[in-house]
Amino acid sequence: FAKKKKGGQPVSKVSKILVQLLVTVPDIGQSGDIVSVSTAIFQNKLQRSNKARRISEEEVQKLEAEKEANDQEMLDMAVKTKGILEEAMLENLGGEDNCDDDADICGVALTMKRKAGPEGSLFGGVNPKMVMESLKKKYPEGSWDGKQVKLTEVKDVDGKDVKKKDIKHTGEYTMVVALGKGVDATFILSILAE
Numbered sequence: 789f790a791k792k793k794k795g796g797q798p799v800s801k802v803s804k805i806l807v808q809l810l811v812t813v814p815d816i817g818q819s820g821d822i823v824s825v826s827t828a829i830f831q832n833k834l835q836r837s838n839k840a841r842r843i844s845e846e847e848v849q850k851l852e853a854e855k856e857a858n859d860q861e862m863l864d865m866a867v868k869t870k871g872i873l874e875e876a877m878l879e880n881l882g883g884e885d886n887c888d889d890d891a892d893i894c895g896v897a898l899t900m901k902r903k904a905g906p907e908g909s910l911f912g913g914v915n916p917k918m919v920m921e922s923l924k925k926k927y928p929e930g931s932w933d934g935k936q937v938k939l940t941e942v943k944d945v946d947g948k949d950v951k952k953k954d955i956k957h958t959g960e961y962t963m964v965v966a967l968g969k970g971v972d973a974t975f976i977l978s979i980l981a982e
Contacts, residue, residue: 803827806848807840822848859969865931866967872930873897873973896960897975898922904958904981913954914979916942919963936968955979 804824809817813834817823822843825834834840877895900922903911916939924932931937941964942951955961961977 805830806843806845807834808843808847809834809840811839813839822851862931862934862936863969863971866969866971869927869930869932869967870971870973872927873975876927877975895976896978898926899978899980901980901982902958908958908981910956910958910979913956915954916951919977920965923965931967934968936966938966940964940966940972 803826805827806822806824807830809819809821809823812818816825816829816834825840830840830842877897880895880897898919900914900918902914905911919939920932920937923930939951941962942949942955943962944950944957945960950961958979958981961979962974963977964972964974966972
């Protein structure tokens with residue numbers, strides 16, 4: 789029999805490699821993520837079931853550059869859309885001279901006509917999805933698509949938050965829409981009876 793060497797550490801080749809996940813894998817990451825995993829996990833779990841592919845440093849840098857360019861484009865579109873809303877509010881008001889100095893926003897950017905009762909109660913309500921669809925129709929050149937674009941705040945004339953439920957009365961409402969990358973646009977929605 790061969791003698792074993794005493795005190796020797798087992799030789800292991802645990803090296804990490806970069807992979808791009810093709811599908812979401814629990815405890816590792818989401819689809820499209822670039823993660824560093826051991827070669828054993830890649831070979832035994834990810835490569836066999838075609839859940840990930842090996843990626844080089846050059847590809848990582850190229851993907852990061854594309855993501856950065858895309859992020860900058862999204863930011864530019866968000867700023868442009870905010871400008872479109874602000875211009876529309878000033879046009880509906882008749883110019884900056886008609887705006888109060890202490891008012892944060894002035895002028896109506898969007899008007900919706902809905903069926904209403906004699907006291908201004910709407911038949912059905914106006915929900916955030918309807919508001920976003922109206923914005924898309926009225927300002928098609930804006931950037932309204934994407935997960936990050938959504939209404940974040942809806943307040944009535946008294947300043948009460950009504951975002952958690954549909955708007956049920958005619959009147960003017962202050963709305964804040966998040967356009968992505970920290971750009972928010974505040975505008976006034978006017979709901980009129982048909």
